[in-house]
Amino acid sequence: MRWKSPAAAVSRVAGLAELRNNCVVKKTEDRTRDLVARAILENGPATAVSLAAKLHITPAGIRRHLDNLIAEGVLTAREPFQSAKDSRGRGRPSKVFVMTDAGREKFEHTYDDLAVSALRFMASKGDKTLVKEFARSRAEDITRRAAQILANKKNLSEKSDALAKFLTDDGYAANNHSQGIGEELCQNHCPIAHVAAQFPELCEAETQAFSDLLGTHVQRLATIAHGDGVCTTFIPNPKNLTKTGKRA
Secondary structure, eight states: OOOSSHHHHHHHHHHHHHHHHHHHHHHHHHHHHHHHHHHHHHHOSBOHHHHHHHHTOOHHHHHHHHHHHHHTTSEEEEOOOOOHHHHTTOOOOOOEEEEOHHHHHTSOOOSOHHHHHHHHHHHHTTOHHHHHHHHHHHHHHHHHHHHHHHTTOOSHHHHHHHHHHHHHHTTOOEEEEEETTEEEEEESOOTTHHHHTTOTHHHHHHHHHHHHHHTSOOEEEEOGGGTOSSEEEEEEOHHHHHHHHHHO
């Protein structure tokens, strides 16, 4: 191709360089935005400050990405939960950013499409017994596979940690930490959330599976299927409960 003048050639080359740079910047922006979304998916609701620190992004940068993700419907901003004790004498708390159902749909799902179709078919026949049996069967599979991993764990904390790792490998992005007189198991992602929203029997059977695996009663405090940002299960430690009872 011939250029009419050296100036035109220089201008053309500069324009191509600028276009290439813009493409590189856009790819970098998209990659960073995906990291922000995945951080919330895998670790649960977070503030802008905590995300900026975790991902080493400037406050202005993290807010730009968060605004874009909210505009895309991937995230939503919520007021954080505060107890009456925490709220006394403090300023307005920072908002937390939570993954939306639409946002989760953008990430990979690991559920069996055939099983989902079967559940809907069973429900359409008005036979809830079949749905419960399916939920129990799925929970029994979780119990069977996880039992091998928890078998050699010595205490509740070790078992809870092992269960969280097992669930993470199954696509639930789970973690566990001590909380008061027990443990708190958090599942930051649920591959079957949209199905469990229609069939709570799945959550109920899963909760029972956790109880069987850990050898103690557990309490499901929140679920993604019901609109919460994370599935939270409290696991009281029987030893602590006994000590509390003795003090009383």
